[in-house]
Amino acid sequence: MQNSSTNVNVQVQDQVEATPSPPDQTHAPGYLTPAAVPAPDPAPALSTNEEPISAAVSPADYGAMQSTGGGANYVGSAHWAAVLDGIAELKDHLDNEESHHSDSQGPDLPCPQVTGPQLLYGCPKPADKDEIFSSIPARSVVDRLVSRYFNSFEMSPAVLHSVQFLKEYEGFWENPQATSPIWLGLLFTIMCLATQFEKSRLDPGVQSPAVLSMERELQEMVDTFRLRIPQCLVLGSYAKGGPFVLETLMLYIAAEIFLSSDAEIEIWILMGNTVQLALHMGYHRDPKHFKGLSPFAAEMRRRIWATIVEMDLGLSAQMGLPRMIKHWQTDTQEPSNLQDSDFDSATVEMPPSRLNTDLTPILYRLVKARLMTTIGYIWDFSADLRSYPYTEVQKMDDKLDQARKSIPECLRWHSMARNITDSPQQIMQKVILETIFYRAKIVLHRKYMFLPLAQSASSRRIVLESALKLLDYQHMLQEETQPFCQLYQERWRVSSLVNHDFLLATSILCYYLQHARGVTPQLSESTSFDETIMVSLKRSHDIWLQSSNSSKEARKVVRALAVVLGRVNTPSADSGGESSLVFGLPSTYPSSTTNDYSQETPGGLGSQFPMFNSALMPNWETFADDLISAPMITPTAEWQEMDETVDAMGSLNWPWNSQ
Structure with missing residues (x-):
């Protein structure tokens, strides 16, 4: 990897702490180095006037330790469950509800049925x-x-x-x-x-x-x-x-x-075994270093390694834990954009890579891997325990925006109305690239959301708008995956990995409302904005309620929403029924930017990504597009309504617009 791709975390360690540094990053290999997606620049020396900012402002910033029948489970501060646990009013309530639900399941069987990958249990x-x-x-x-x-x-x-x-x-x-x-x-x-x-x-x-x-x-x-x-x-x-x-x-x-309808630790452990085998087999080193590998074998090794890196990051984020593969440990180059018919085992010399305008079956994986390269830096950055100048956050934000702008037009999301001629698979690919981008914004700005600094307003804005944006996509997918709708046959792609992004957005908005209502009311953006959040959360509550019978994660977030939204008479999450309680809030809410890819984020900071003050780890919903296990209900509106709604983020009188 070039010098510009130096690991920002390692650079800052050299400047902030007098600890031994890893090998010279000038010569350290890097994973996937497309010219259009540069890695973050090295951090500036701390000889400048800017001091590192400590972003830890609450106990939740240390993550969350959850006790279960099988022991204790830890999730990092960027995980949605840690965000909810950081809300004081909810923690005891959720703990009691979970205990009650566990008790209602009856005593454990002498030989409980093993779930998850059987390979781990023999x-x-x-x-x-x-x-x-x-x-x-x-x-x-x-x-x-x-x-x-x-x-x-x-x-x-x-x-x-x-x-x-x-x-x-x-x-x-x-x-x-x-x-x-x-x-x-x-x-x-x-x-x-x-x-x-x-x-x-x-x-x-x-x-x-x-x-x-x-x-x-x-x-x-x-x-x-x-x-x-x-x-x-x-x-x-x-x-x-x-x-x-x-x-x-x-x-x-x-x-x-x-x-699986929820995140499963066994799957993450199995991913760890896969990473170890890949390292043992040398997939982390580019094939050009080794003689005897055919061009065909070399290209397939690059494809496989790129996918392993993506899977590692996605599953680690879903579990709220650090990823296993670090970019400075590998120099495997990016695969080429080629059709399978372009090369085979008899190929002596690989043909040149096709242009990014050529929508081959592998292009989506390449574009996603490039975006995930930048997101990987952000994930490492968010998991770092050290403090950094706020300028580093802005640099990472700019890099993320550049990565998004490098997405080819054929894979860019515009609006559902402009995608009616696309295949359902291509529509889902565009949506997933959008959701992982917004999730990354959350992870990057989360810690700086409520700091007593002028910059915190920018981070808070990006976090809240991004969370609303993610819930816009959740609502759109809910409607479009109904019978006779455009994405019905692709509903299996809305997996636990994809839903994790929506859990993050939901938790962050709950956390913001808790602060705006009581902890730090001076940070409330505006009454109309808070109402917009309430309406979005109400719609999200109805979606989570439908899958609460089959998903522990959905059940937990339904209980949290019931408290935050004041649904005292909300049906039990265990019933899986729909709520009949009306909030008295507007029946529609203006969508953020779901229908307009070209709309830029306010303030010039790039995209809008939801983030929380201390308890979320992002999940890039990216490697596998899985299956939603919850039964679907009749859609409440036609998809055209989503495209015809007014862009709320642009039409509302945002407090920062007057600044």
């Missing part, structure tokens, strides 16, 4: 190849599942080369016994994912015998395929590495994410 029983083969359906069925996988999951080109896989696939059917156990595990991950996609296409509102029978059959297939994956990995001694190990583990993690 396979229920070892299986030989013959037993594994017995679970593979007829070829006609497998063909359809493989086709569904490659045509539905945009992560597929980042993990598998379709042309090469089809050669291996034909070889499998010609001689199944010659196939390695790990490759069989890879096939089971593909079938498991594809079956989940098929299951999500069923209409949850139709309960006919035929549909129910199909749903049971598909779920049985998912369960069988899911069981076989770890059995194949164990049979193939996956811990030693080798061909197809990383690909199988990555898709296995994706399948587990789709099956």
